Amino acid sequence: MTMRSSLKPLAVAAIAALSAAGASAQQITVTSWGGAYGKSQVEVMHKPFTAKTGVKVLSEDYNGGLAEIQAQVKTGNIKWDVVDVELAEALRGCDEGLFEKIDASKLPKGDDGSDAKADFLPGMVNACAIANISYANVVAYDKAKMGANAPTKLEDFFDLKKFPGKRGMKKEAGVNLEWALMADGVPAADVYKVLSTPAGVDRAFKKLDTIKPQIVWWSAGAQPPQLLASGEVAMTSVYHGRIYDANVKDGKNFAVLWDGQITVPDLFAVVKGSKNTKAAMDFVMFATSTKPLAEQTKFIPYAPARKSSLALVDDKIKPWLPGASHPGRAFQTNAGWWADHADELNQKFAAWLAK
Template structure:
């Protein structure tokens, strides 16, 4: 489904999309989430950018914690230039002065001339960040083990009687609390209204209590497919593209449960005090062009943030995108909610884990 693409061809496409003065050869560090996701960025962004500008891209992985970025900015020892963050962190980090401003007017128009401001989805370009993709948090299971009797809904994830065994779950309150409320009967449109109340928070944690003893915690996106493959869990939460990658690359037979999916955008930011800020700005403009975002989907089926990029994606790939018309409940993460309530909910989650 996902084929290799010729780096030289991508470089020429990048030249057509972005006409900019070549930068002096140097080096920037781009920090992301690792695994198949970083691989997709290497092929669609990093290699073509280096071919076009001569600037080498050094790759680092992290777990999404803003504390690592804050420590670099606070000490003045900034080692990362560009970082891939989720929307809530993009907003919070900008408010806290952790990121450089990005001039949206300098983002490239689409290949058909549509201004970037009209090509990106609502809220996907902020004062300090530009979106690349959005992915879905979903439930996955191994069809080789469960076959046609596998889970069909998010509620099955919380049903230990019907599906005994361990569950993989990301060690983070985000998504888990939304899932708990949806599984407890809250409509997706009402989840954040309920979760903004003390009673709603209690309700979510009470639902998580029902499976806590059967949870295997994961922190990196590479882990859920491994947990399924080893049989350590019967089902797991997962970034949906990681399952597709495992099926293609490792010939697995993992299935996705789209019901209850929580969609999350990822964005590029530039760390405040970056010693390579000019090259970092140029990289962000390159990587968020129509062609680059469309090319990334050839390597991992995450939905591009630009409408013009989505139009370039083959139908066979679109079937695996979060917005591919899947049945079941779905919702978008609320960056505003997590920016406002995230600190308190993280503390509550940590205390809950320690019980």
């Protein structure tokens, strides 16, 4: 009895120590898009957040969409705590109850003292997600392989006679349908109006038909630069930051055709039912503060969602930011429109692919 009694304090101390260790060893999983973009987040968001809070951040990659998130929430088997989603998915996911609501009043002020609400660019703070960057979907080509006969406008992407060769395109409806209409003569301001009609949808697919036999489909952001480097395609759609990364870090000589650029905001959302909601929310608040968003541009030139961050971007990087006075047509994706029409058009796109 005496021995057992003397062991009790030791047992209690051991349990307390284990509990403390468990608390200090807390971790969250942040899922994003990988590549140079994912690395930028690891360096300027994950590592500093761990250093500040002691919460370990595990990084996972995916190719976008809501399917995996829906499956996790439906089954209750939540593997991801924070997910980097595009604006249309952020809106849909919030409506479907896939994401936790975020208290925007807790967002930190800008480093210049500005209130967060005024510091974030319009539309970058939502009920379930906070924006970190905007990137542009653009056309890219290899200068060396294209030679003097280089494309100058979006229509050239669809001109197989003047610019022979295969075309790389992401295997989804978004961007492809907008580009098809623009290349068919629809003004940028009218794209979604036309695409809202059955005749407009048919017109977009008819334009895509003109290059369909020459399309090489891609799904991951790392693929377009690889397709250009191998010469498998003459031109490709691509996230503009991937071309910057290939040129600066891999010594490529790729060019961006900015005409027709469609910018897309990316946001952080916390998955509904996360067992680490507080730590996940703390991460979102930290990752979307002024310094991390500004520092991220040193790795990849995506436009930060805060004005105070934009003010800190190096002048050498600014010409690579989307919308930075580039020539040609440009607009931001209509995320609300896509949130309402994605299911229908994705089904039509799948049927078109199968023809």
